[in-house]
Amino acid sequence: MFFKPERGLFPPALQKALGILPVPPLGFALTRAVRRLARHRPDLFERLDTYKRTHFIIDPIDIPHVFRMIPNGEHATVEMFKRKDAPEGAARISGPLIVLLGLVDGTYDGDAVFFTRDLVIEGDTDAVLALRNTMEEADLSPAEFLGFNGRPREVVDGATNKTLDHLRRLLDAPTATS
Amino acid sequence: MLGQRNDNNPSLELVCPAGTPAALKAAAEAGAHSIYCGLRNETNARNFPGLNFSEKELNAGVRLAHKHGSHVLVAVNTFARAGDTHIWKRAVDAVSASGADAIIAADIAVLDYAKEKHPNLRLHLSVQAAAATPESISFYQDTFGVQRVVLPRVMSVEEIVKLNKEVTVETEVFVFGGLCVMTEGRCALSSYATGKSPNLTGVCSPPGDVSYDEDDSNLYARLGGFTIDGFGEGETAGYPTLCKGRFKAEGETSYLFEDPVSLNAASLLPRLQKAGVTAVKIEGRQRGKAYISQVVKAFRAAVDAMDAGGNAEEEVSAMLSAMTEGGRETTGAYKKIWR
Numbered sequence: 325m326f327f328k329p330e331r332g333l334f335p336p337a338l339q340k341a342l343g344i345l346p347v348p349p350l351g352f353a354l355t356r357a358v359r360r361l362a363r364h365r366p367d368l369f370e371r372l373d374t375y376k377r378t379h380f381i382i383d384p385i386d387i388p389h390v391f392r393m394i395p396n397g398e399h400a401t402v403e404m405f406k407r408k409d410a411p412e413g414a415a416r417i418s419g420p421l422i423v424l425l426g427l428v429d430g431t432y433d434g435d436a437v438f439f440t441r442d443l444v445i446e447g448d449t450d451a452v453l454a455l456r457n458t459m460e461e462a463d464l465s466p467a468e469f470l471g472f473n474g475r476p477r478e479v480v481d482g483a484t485n486k487t488l489d490h491l492r493r494l495l496d497a498p499t500a501t502s
Numbered sequence: 503m504l505g506q507r508n509d510n511n512p513s514l515e516l517v518c519p520a521g522t523p524a525a526l527k528a529a530a531e532a533g534a535h536s537i538y539c540g541l542r543n544e545t546n547a548r549n550f551p552g553l554n555f556s557e558k559e560l561n562a563g564v565r566l567a568h569k570h571g572s573h574v575l576v577a578v579n580t581f582a583r584a585g586d587t588h589i590w591k592r593a594v595d596a597v598s599a600s601g602a603d604a605i606i607a608a609d610i611a612v613l614d615y616a617k618e619k620h621p622n623l624r625l626h627l628s629v630q631a632a633a634a635t636p637e638s639i640s641f642y643q644d645t646f647g648v649q650r651v652v653l654p655r656v657m658s659v660e661e662i663v664k665l666n667k668e669v670t671v672e673t674e675v676f677v678f679g680g681l682c683v684m685t686e687g688r689c690a691l692s693s694y695a696t697g698k699s700p701n702l703t704g705v706c707s708p709p710g711d712v713s714y715d716e717d718d719s720n721l722y723a724r725l726g727g728f729t730i731d732g733f734g735e736g737e738t739a740g741y742p743t744l745c746k747g748r749f750k751a752e753g754e755t756s757y758l759f760e761d762p763v764s765l766n767a768a769s770l771l772p773r774l775q776k777a778g779v780t781a782v783k784i785e786g787r788q789r790g791k792a793y794i795s796q797v798v799k800a801f802r803a804a805v806d807a808m809d810a811g812g813n814a815e816e817e818v819s820a821m822l823s824a825m826t827e828g829g830r831e832t833t834g835a836y837k838k839i840w841r
């Protein structure tokens with residue numbers, strides 16, 4: 325073993341390497357995914373109510389970038405910033421990337437990882453709670469979020485779940501809550 | 503049919519929470535006999551952001567639950583505000599239109615409206631009404647035709663046995679989840695710190711007034727600017743519910759009102775059944791579907807085992823203890839004299 329895994333954090337060498345690489349156009353792809361979701365599941369954005377205009381800062385603490393998400397239905401945006409250029413948001417959600425991904429696909433219960441302090445919440449707690457409850461209702465699989473359907477969805481989900489499961493064990497991430 | 507428990511059918515009815523349509527589906531699939539939920543506004547006492555049902559979602563939820571053989575009980579259990587009663591009236595109308603099996607209410611104005619406008623709608627008295635004596639329960643029964651009362655979480659099993667002998671309505675008691683330590687409906691602690699309380703705005707210690715601040719390695723949980731608890735490095739954090747904070751009094755820091763533990767009365771199910779209780783209720787409309795599914799399955803196994811003349815106490819208690827707040831649990835007031 326080259327490093328001592330710690331509650332899901334990427335090893336320092338990998339964190340450094342990611343800082344040198346150019347920023348991939350992830351924001352663009354994520355914006356499209358959220359807007360597509362808004363077209364297919366408008367109920368989710370109704371559930372967010374006024375909080376759909378909140379500026380959420382999603383901070384995967386073990387990579388050099390942060391995201392700003394404004395989940396405003398079909399006008400939603402997700403932008404990616406270098407951490408040093410990160411804007412202030414109304415609410416900030418920080419944690420290891422593997423934990424944040426586990427929140428999206430339902431591997432982790434938001435309350436549980438918050439109470440074990442694997443997840444840190446700052447700012448507008450109401451907005452974060454609205455987002456958490458909306459994601460709970462959404463029940464999204466990774467492939468569904470990215471717009472895959474039918475057989476390809478099953479294949480992508482199967483592969484993603486396997487990889488994430490493996491990564492969680494490798495990085496000694498918190499135990500799944502579901 | 504709801505409330506059909508009698509000598510020939512002694513089975514306990516399992517009443518389970520749903521804060522979202524996804525949780526309702528999880529509860530129905532896990533075997534809940536009844537599922538309780540609320541509309542997404544201040545008419546229900548769990549008015550948290552992103553939680554609860556639109557009228558459309560309620561209609562669909564009732565259909566789905568009925569398909570699984572589960573009943574739906576809808577909480578319209580806050581107290582109507584003078585000048586704004588239309589919100590509560592509309593909620594009662596919506597519950598009736600949805601085909602739900604009962605409405606859970608506390609306010610006499612809401613109960614009266616339901617009785618007058620929707621005489622066929624079954625009425626359950628919410629725990630928020632804090633009715634715990636034969637006299638108060640009979641008043642709600644005689645005046646509004648209430649068929650079931652949800653008892654406050656401060657009664658011992660002995661008190662429930664005695665009460666059930668003196669009333670003819672069905673009784674429902676909490677057996678699992680968060681513990682509200684005051685006689686429900688009569689706690690104003692949260693109002694002092696935030697201006698909001700369960701009976702008026704549907705939230706205790708509302709998340710919008712919560713902040714978590716880190717200093718060195720300590721994490722402080724605050725409510726309305728007041729520090730409710732602090733957690734050292736590695737210590738599991740908690741939500742700053744006012745009655746479960748650590749405060750300094752007479753030179754000593756302690757959980758002044760109540761320890762932050764969860765209720766787990768699974769081991770008391772046989773005694774509650776013997777006490778004449780009709781239904782047992784799981785708290786937690788704010789909890790996720792994975793949690794709901796696991797807790798409902800565990801309790802359903804326990805109730806089924808009892809029906810078959812067996813006893814699944816130990817397995818069920820073990821299944822559930824991992825799901826309580828910080829793994830710490832209590833049988834609440836059922837086994838103790840209230841302090």
Ligand code: SF4
Pocket residue numbers: 681682683684689690691692700706707743744745746
């Ligand atoms: S402060 Fe505690 S006792 Fe009072 S309403 Fe809230 S949970 Fe119940």
